[in-house]
Amino acid sequence: MTTIISSLAEISAPYDALFCDLWGCLHNGVAPFPEAVAALQAFRAKGGRVVLLTNAPRPAPFVKATLDKMGVPQDAYDLIVSSGDAAQDAMFAGAVGRKVWHLGPEKDNGFFTQVPEEWQGQADVERVSFDEAEGIVCTGPFDEINEVPEDYRPKFLAAKTRGLPMLCANPDIVVDLGDRRIYCAGALAALYEEMGGEALYFGKPHPPIYDLARRRLSALGGADEGRILAVGDGINTDISGAVGEGIDTLFVTGGLAHDQFGSDIDAPDAELLRSWLAARQQDPLYSIGRLR
Template sequence: MTLPHALSGLGAVAADYDILLCDVWGVIHNGRESWPDACAALTRFNEQGGHVVLISNSPRPSSDVVAQLDRLGVPRDSWKAFVTSGDATRAELAKRAPGPAWVIGPDRDWPLYEGLGLDSAHGAADAAFISVTGPVDDENETPEDYRDRLAAGVARDLELICANPDRVVQRGDRLIYCGGSLADLYESLGGRVTMAGKPFGPIYDLALREAADLLGKPVDRSRVLCIGDGVVTDVLGANRQALDCLFIAQGIHGDAARGSDGRLDPARAAGLLKAETTYARYAMLDLTW
């Protein structure tokens, strides 16, 4: 088992990279508040000539999520470009217009569908495919609440488009189910699932195009560092793209990678990564400079 190198801070390796592809939820905020040290680290990277591209599995278009970052106090100078799973998923949905689409998710995610010309279905019976952003009531519902409804979709061989591959995110001090947990259930029932967000290629294609625009030249992939706390999204995505990765080992994992001295235990971090057959070059508990 190869251990990640425990970093004292991002500054220890910042000079080795031109681009950071940085996760959002779990790295720079928890849905209730932003983390000043993490934001300051990204700002400093930008100030020293680097370029931070935020890469999020939010199911909404990035233009709609910027206001949320502002409300949480994420400084605009901590990032230079922003791409979301919603941005990447809109292309998949447009291919399938006019549907009709059976949409599952909270009302706040409706900007995902604006301008795509999709008709609405009321359920599996009259749908051409299913589009999932997450549970309708993510404060209270679990994937099991959707088992019977999703089984009806499987019975009709409907494809499920999942706009948020995250299984869970941290909201305050709680873990909340996301679209990926519903997609997992659908697959376990025998259904077909398509996703464009992390760890899948389309979102990285978008992010690297943004990075090239910022650089004004082609991206040297050896000088790109991915940062994230999701093993099966951020770390696996970086591995599939052959990009270096900094694993933020606290986030959704709580104290699982913390040693008895209160600091990162590289062996425990490696255990979290090995469980999903992934590897990260670096690890920290929280993002700091």
């Protein structure tokens, strides 16, 4: 049964590192949450490592640029590991072929242009038209503000008929951009699978992103097994993925599911929370209204 806490400091002592989600935990897509920033800074000040583990479909340098622009201070974290990083590895390894059609906004072009050092000089991946493609790389809708997954049903029917595999660079279904909910690549991939297409995933809750995070954390000194805490507001991504990896979890109830636990976002109703978790067969070790 999950334990509701009021601050990260209450339970942080046994942990060497945090795997902390971004959207809904550290920021709302527009601005950082000051209390969350302070909590991460305090954890680091006591010697902990903070890995920002995000399902953003862009490589870490682009995620960092977004955080800098948003005003997230760099002393709140040690490194960033994104779904884009893990999916990039798969793309350059040829998971969906060497000629790919990019389904996603222009802001995600860095997925193709920012070639990781380990893939420099190796076989290229070429972005081509849909008709020429051997596979699809999906980083989200072309117009994430106005489009919905159903808009892509005709294109997906053609893709499925041709047997094109889809690499999904962000398994999230939705995120909240300020007070507006928008669809992510995961929603498009889910529709493609529902239609009989093949989708491949590398972000949370799937193992590749956790393997990558552990490797990069190891380069900073690592953390003992059992001394990592995953923080997130996505019950089917952040929490489910961490549990599957044997990592303790802190569920931020004030994120995606903020309207499910009573009128006070900062103080989730215990019975509503436990009933909601039971319906989803999830039991995070800890829960908190907002990260602070």
